[in-house]
Amino acid sequence: MKLLVKLLRKNINAWQLGGFFIANLLGGIIMLLAFQAYRDFEQFMHGEARNATSNYVVISKPVSAINTLGNLLGAKAPSFSTSEIEALKEHHSVADVGAFTAASFNVSGHFALASIRVGTEMFLESVPDRFIDVDFEALGIDWKADLGGGFLPVIVPRSYLNIYNFGFASTKGTPQLSDGIISSIPVEIRIRDKYRNIITYDARIVGFTERLNTILVPDSFLQMANATYASKANKQPSRLVVESTPSADSHSLLQYITDQGYVVEGSADTLKMKSFVYGLLLIVMLIGAIISLLAFMLLMISILLLIEKNKEKFINLHSLGYAIQQISLPYTLLVVIANSVVWLSAATTITLVYPTLSSFITLIAPEFQHASLLPCWLVALLLNVLFIALHRIVITKQIRKATHL
Numbered sequence: 001m002k003l004l005v006k007l008l009r010k011n012i013n014a015w016q017l018g019g020f021f022i023a024n025l026l027g028g029i030i031m032l033l034a035f036q037a038y039r040d041f042e043q044f045m046h047g048e049a050r051n052a053t054s055n056y057v058v059i060s061k062p063v064s065a066i067n068t069l070g071n072l073l074g075a076k077a078p079s080f081s082t083s084e085i086e087a088l089k090e091h092h093s094v095a096d097v098g099a100f101t102a103a104s105f106n107v108s109g110h111f112a113l114a115s116i117r118v119g120t121e122m123f124l125e126s127v128p129d130r131f132i133d134v135d136f137e138a139l140g141i142d143w144k145a146d147l148g149g150g151f152l153p154v155i156v157p158r159s160y161l162n163i164y165n166f167g168f169a170s171t172k173g174t175p176q177l178s179d180g181i182i183s184s185i186p187v188e189i190r191i192r193d194k195y196r197n198i199i200t201y202d203a204r205i206v207g208f209t210e211r212l213n214t215i216l217v218p219d220s221f222l223q224m225a226n227a228t229y230a231s232k233a234n235k236q237p238s239r240l241v242v243e244s245t246p247s248a249d250s251h252s253l254l255q256y257i258t259d260q261g262y263v264v265e266g267s268a269d270t271l272k273m274k275s276f277v278y279g280l281l282l283i284v285m286l287i288g289a290i291i292s293l294l295a296f297m298l299l300m301i302s303i304l305l306l307i308e309k310n311k312e313k314f315i316n317l318h319s320l321g322y323a324i325q326q327i328s329l330p331y332t333l334l335v336v337i338a339n340s341v342v343w344l345s346a347a348t349t350i351t352l353v354y355p356t357l358s359s360f361i362t363l364i365a366p367e368f369q370h371a372s373l374l375p376c377w378l379v380a381l382l383l384n385v386l387f388i389a390l391h392r393i394v395i396t397k398q399i400r401k402a403t404h405l
Contacts (some may be wrong), residue, residue: 017299017302017338019295019298020295020298020299020302020338020342021338021341021342023291023292023294023295023298024291024292024295024296024299024339024342025342025345025346025349026288026291027288027289027290027291027292027293027294027295028288028292028342028343028345028346028380028383029288029346029349029350030284030285030287030288030291031285031288031289031292031346031379031383032288032346032347032350032376032379032380033284033288033350033354034281034282034284034285034288035285035375035376035379036350036354036371036373036376037281037284038278038281038285039371039375039376040358040371041277041278041281043371055095055243055244055245056131056211056241056242056243056244057241057242057244057257057264057265058100058212058213058239058240058241058242058264058265059239059240059242059257059262059263059264059265060078060238060239060240060262060263060265061078061079061080061238061261061262061263062078062261062262062263063078078238079236079237079238080099080236080237080238080240081236084260085097085099085237085240088240088242088260091253091256092245092252093244093245093252093253093256094242094243094244094245094253095243095244095245096130096131096242096243097240097241097242097243098127098128098130098131098240098241098243099127099128099237099239099240100125100126100127100214100237100238100239100240100241101125101126101127101219101222101223101226101237102123102124102125102237102238103123103124103125103222103225103226103230104226104229104230104231104232105191105192105193105194105225105226105229105230105231106121106191106192107121107122107123107124107189107190107191107192108120108121108122108189108190108192109122109187109188109189109190109203110187110188110189110190111185111186111187111188122189122215123214123215124215124216124217124222125214125215125216125217125222126216126217126218126219126221126222126223127212127216127219127241128219129143129218129219131211131212131241131243132155132209132211132212132216133209133210133211133212134155134206134207134208134209136207139206139207141153141206141207143206143218144218144220144221145201145217145218145221146221147199147221147224147225147228148199149199149200149201150201150202151201151202151203151204152189152201152202152203152204152217152221153203153204153206153217153218154187154189154203154204154205154206154215154216154217155205155206155207155208155209155215155216155217156205156208156209156215156216157208157209157210157212157213157214157215158208158209158210159213161177161179161182161208164176164177165177179208182205183204183205183206184204185204185205186202186203186204187202187203187204187205188200188201188202188203189201189203191225191229192229193228193229193230194229194230194231199229211241212241213265239265242257251279292383292387296387296390296391299335299338299391300391300394303331303334303335303391303394303395304394304398306331307331307395307398307399325396328392328395328396328399331395331399332391332392332395332396335387335388335391335392335395336388339384339387339388339391340384340388342384343380343381343383343384343387344380344384346380347376347377347380350373350376351373351376351377354373
């Protein structure tokens with residue numbers, strides 16, 4: 001064993017070994033940094049605060065001048081057919097699709113705010129409960145209503161409250177409203193049925209949605225109300241809410257929606273940003289992998305040249321009774337030490353540097369928190385084991401070939 005170690009030490013090129021260390025360390029840091037950034041971005045986009053909108057888009061069909069003219073003449077507005085909805089559900093990046101149901105009867109809302117009494121025509125819509133970003137159970141909300149009058153829970157977009165507080169209220173001198181106050185204001189909703197009867201509901205705003213830009217009532221209620229109060233209900237939806245899978249190919253999904261001629265409402269920028277960031281991190285990860293692969297090849301070539309240079313000595317050692325495993329052991333130890341030092345250094349560097357980098361991100365996005373670094377260490381360990389195993393296989397095979405076995 002000492003003879004083999006001495007032989008290796010005598011012929012090893014320190015510059016090549018140093019080049020391997022630097023190149024592999026650089027590639028490892030880039031790969032682990034991109035991996036950790038990917039996990040942090042995934043956590044950030046799917047966290048409680050952003051999950052309300054990041055995986056959802058609302059789509060509709062474009063409205064043209066011909067559609068406008070057709071509506072004036074009594075034609076139906078553009079809507080989605082059952083086959084179109086099913087085709088959308090089958091897309092690999094789509095987790096679920098929900099249809100908007102619009103009220104097919106006249107609705108008006110009336111409420112008093114300070115000395116101001118407000119009454120206006122309004123619209124109501126509903127979606128299946130699973131698409132609403134309000135935790136009914138946690139808030140103690142009974143999300144249902146009966147026909148014939150009574151209590152009607154309503155959810156409105158948070159953007160509506162912001163428009164009132166920072167637009168209308170500031171210019172008209174009316175008081176701004178908190179979530180609690182606006183939820184306590186009674187709203188009278190009047191529905192005019194097909195027989196021109198007025199059905200009155202005592203409504204309350206019970207929650208706010210970040211995801212859907214519409215005034216929501218329970219889906220079960222609106223389905224029954226359309227069947228009971230409307231003279232002619234629209235059976236085909238004009239808008240859909242699409243939930244993408246957590247690992248969705250955002251570019252592919254947006255391209256599909258565009259190719260079908262659909263219009264994305266509001267959230268397209270979120271999907272585009274996700275697609276861009278994921279693509280960028282993938283490219284960075286590939287760059288790191290290429291650098292590490294080149295470093296792997298550099299060390300491998302150096303060892304293969306050593307084996308070829310000492311071919312005669314290996315044959316003699318083997319003839320003296322040295323096994324292949326004994327002859328290859330010093331080279332295996334070399335790659336074990338070299339790779340372990342590289343990946344340990346890379347993981348340690350990420351552990352020391354990444355919290356500082358994430359603190360700068362926190363200045364821009366205070367809700368950002370970096371994910372655990374433990375998976376980063378596990379990836380470093382797996383890559384270390386993989387590189388060592390590949391080196392060992394090639395070394396053993398080459399020494400076996402050199403000794404003609």
